[in-house]
Amino acid sequence: MKNMPHIALICLVFAFGFTTIQQPDNVDKKALTTSCKKKIDPFKYDSQKFTKINFTKKSQQLEVEVPVFIGEKYRLVFNTSSLSKPIKISVYTKDKETAKREAIFTAKEGENEIVFDVPRVRKMFIDYDVPMDTTNTNASGFVVFMIGYK
Amino acid sequence: MFSKKKSFILKGALCIASGMLLLSCGSETPKDESVIGPVTDTTTSMAEAQEVSYCLPSPLQIASIFKKSGLKYKAGVTSSSKDASKYTTNLNKAINLGVYSADLSYAVLNKQNQEAMTYMKLSRTLADNLGMSTVFEQGDLSKRFEKNLGKEDSLAYIIAELQMVTDMYLDENDQQQITSIVFAGAWIESMYIGSKVFEIGKDKSFNNKLAEQMTILGSIVNALKVQEKKDPAIIGLIADLQTIKTIYDALPSIKNNVNAAEDTEKELTLTDDETASLIKKIEGLRTKFING
Numbered sequence: 425m426k427n428m429p430h431i432a433l434i435c436l437v438f439a440f441g442f443t444t445i446q447q448p449d450n451v452d453k454k455a456l457t458t459s460c461k462k463k464i465d466p467f468k469y470d471s472q473k474f475t476k477i478n479f480t481k482k483s484q485q486l487e488v489e490v491p492v493f494i495g496e497k498y499r500l501v502f503n504t505s506s507l508s509k510p511i512k513i514s515v516y517t518k519d520k521e522t523a524k525r526e527a528i529f530t531a532k533e534g535e536n537e538i539v540f541d542v543p544r545v546r547k548m549f550i551d552y553d554v555p556m557d558t559t560n561t562n563a564s565g566f567v568v569f570m571i572g573y574k
Numbered sequence: 575m576f577s578k579k580k581s582f583i584l585k586g587a588l589c590i591a592s593g594m595l596l597l598s599c600g601s602e603t604p605k606d607e608s609v610i611g612p613v614t615d616t617t618t619s620m621a622e623a624q625e626v627s628y629c630l631p632s633p634l635q636i637a638s639i640f641k642k643s644g645l646k647y648k649a650g651v652t653s654s655s656k657d658a659s660k661y662t663t664n665l666n667k668a669i670n671l672g673v674y675s676a677d678l679s680y681a682v683l684n685k686q687n688q689e690a691m692t693y694m695k696l697s698r699t700l701a702d703n704l705g706m707s708t709v710f711e712q713g714d715l716s717k718r719f720e721k722n723l724g725k726e727d728s729l730a731y732i733i734a735e736l737q738m739v740t741d742m743y744l745d746e747n748d749q750q751q752i753t754s755i756v757f758a759g760a761w762i763e764s765m766y767i768g769s770k771v772f773e774i775g776k777d778k779s780f781n782n783k784l785a786e787q788m789t790i791l792g793s794i795v796n797a798l799k800v801q802e803k804k805d806p807a808i809i810g811l812i813a814d815l816q817t818i819k820t821i822y823d824a825l826p827s828i829k830n831n832v833n834a835a836e837d838t839e840k841e842l843t844l845t846d847d848e849t850a851s852l853i854k855k856i857e858g859l860r861t862k863f864i865n866g
Contacts (some may be wrong), residue, residue: 435640453745455744457738457742461738462651465853468634468635468730468731468734469632469639469735469737469738470632470634470635470734470737471629471630471631471632471737471741472738472741472742473627473629474745475627476732485626486625486634487626487627488627488628488629489626489627489628489629489793489796490628490629491628491630491631491646491789491790491793491823492631493631493635493639493786493787493790494786494841496639497636502587519626547789552763569629571629571631573631573638
């Protein structure tokens with residue numbers, strides 16, 4: 425019985441710590457899709473991509489390659505509302521291994537819903553620049569983008 | 575000695591802690607999303623290269639592009655394989671779901687109601703066989719499709735909605751490899767239909783359309799490579815598609831014009847012979863697909 429307060433204390437600390445680290449993926453993806461779909465109109469739905477973002481002690485650059493057809497009109501819609509911290513979203517015509525490349529679009533900071541009507545391109549590379557996390561909260565979430573065509 | 579009151583509080587604390595642990599374990603979702611960020615931490619703060627993921631277009635968009643470029647309806651060019659039950663492996667089911675999706679899109683955009691209904695039913699059978707029966711049940715998609723037969727715009731809208739629901743389902747169930755396999759099947763079928771409707775040699779615009787379509791083959795192959803661990807059977811499909819890509823990359827019109835693919839003002843095109851050699855390979859692979 426003498427050790428009981430210590431055991432209880434350890435259990436409580438462990439339980440609180442464990443529940444804080446293990447953040448369940450309780451993101452409503454359907455709601456995110458519905459929100460993007462509203463913004464994609466009057467373009468027709470083509471496809472969408474959910475990318476899980478884990479904020480860590482390292483900054484990250486995640487890339488999604490999107491092949492498109494020249495001469496077609498496209499709209500991209502992004503939704504970052506499930507992320508607890510802002511990320512930078514840029515669109516390029518060359519991949520991140522290319523030394524000299526210029527973004528054809530960079531989203532404004534602080535916007536959760538972003539719409540971009542694409543100019544004449546053959547291929548797009550969407551880059552998510554995820555900043556490093558110094559708070560040790562292991563936060564995570566999803567960024568979704570939807571592409572529509574006319 | 576502890577008083578009864580203290581002991582009760584401590585026991586209560588232990589119960590709460592145990593409950594919290596159990597709850598936190600239970601709330602862990604079994605679904606593994608498309609995680610492309612690192613999970614482990616290091617002390618480095620430099621940005622490091624991460625895995626690249628892919629977002630492929632829908633079969634309906636390919637059919638729509640061909641329709642806009644003047645592709646007419648021609649009877650008998652879509653898959654004659656009307657027995658979905660003959661596809662027994664998941665790979666063949668997914669490939670032929672793609673084939674049927676392309677045929678469905680072609681039929682809808684050309685107002686072929688009976689054919690559209692046939693391919694809708696075949697698509698549903700294969701989707702059911704892949705364990706995706708809930709997809710067609712959402713929003714009464716099947717019933718709405720039947721009700722709107724003859725209305726091209728409404729049917730195209732329903733197919734796009736079906737695509738969206740399918741994309742969500744596969745993402746939720748960590749089956750993104752099926753998305754890539756289905757699109758590979760749909761793409762080959764669309765190229766086959768294009769080659770049968772446009773007359774090679776007479777209709778030069780097909781040479782151009784085929785060359786433009788070929789630019790996404792590399793993305794299809796790479797998208798499949800990222801997923802090959804989930805289904806090793808994909809390796810054979812990758813090899814088949816890579817063979818076509820290798821032939822395309824070696825064609826003089828492409829090899830001698832490497833910068834054309836990056837020049838958005840310049841149109842890619844192929845000679846009649848180059849188009850014919852590519853189509854021969856595409857036809858061979860399409861036959862392999864529908865034979866199962």
